[in-house]
Amino acid sequence: MARPAALVGLPHVATHPLASDDPRYTAAEFPSNKLLYLMQMADALGVDTRSWFAGLALSRTQIADPSLRVSYRQASTFVRRALQALNVPDAGLRIGREGTIGGFGLLGLAMMTSRTLGEAMMAGVAHHKICGCLLELNFEVVSEREVALVAWPRFGDTELLPFFCEELFASCLMIARELVGPELRPVRVEFGYPRPSYAKEHEKLFDCEVRFGTAQNRLLIDTQWLARPLPGHNPLTARQALALCAQQMTPDGGEPHQEIVAAVERLLRSQLRDQPKLQDVARTLNLSERSLRRKLAESGRIFREIHDRVRAERALELLQAGALSVAEIGSELGFSDPREFRRAFKRWTGMPPQAARRAAA
16 A cells, blocks of 8 residues: 555654644643554554654553553654554544544543533534544534534644544544434535545545545534434533543643643552552652642642542443443442442442443443
């Protein structure tokens, strides 16, 4: 297969000139799921991934950790190397069409329990960073009959736009169809780069008019879909899930101690059974309790909120997997009494564990 034109001749490491002095470029704010999908594709194709990690302070084991947060620099460098090595031009479409709402974690729960598809879409756009999306997004009214999801590259970084945009639009379509049914078809999809050699794959997947070389990257749908009610609507759960999603967001501009939040999340996730306290985490990170509390406060976080969110995320993962009983999941999270776990889970998400399991199913 031919290499995507935007990637021909690119070096293995690239720093976009517009990002050199921008603190957001190195702010650890994105989950690593896009990186994990590319690594899984490489494993399936027998491609060696070791060189992809060079100089990024990341490892294969860390990439699979849902609590990991990476910077745009780390993620874009990894993706650029991956696309060069894989030589799969339609990698974004392939990954995106496998998207499910369950893969969105807490944001998936927030969307699934929204009142309408429109509210679910707004929740997704508002919290797109916690899904690992490396594009900037907006939701715009085009006309009385059309609305659009609009995407554009961060830092003017257009080399990776085909992969990021195709993965995003494909996964959004799959999730929207999961919410309201397979009959949903976009009005039109527009990509702001030249028509690629695999354009027929776009037409097959989106089942609508597809344009290339447009002024914007847009996925347009009929406004009638916005009011479509969702069968899983639960206002309390939606509010709780959105509140937990908000805690995962890192404000634009990047705080100087963002990395400490990511470090605390990783440590908590690896020790959930032990119910680590603030002083235990501080000691492991070679900090005083006071210093850790101050650093978290400077990043707009408090320890209990981080701990609750990490436990809620892990509980939802285990409930969706379906292999463990509620009591066993509680034990995995450090609860010796199943009733205590049920109360905590309802406080975190607004619904009992069994209800969350049924909703995921």
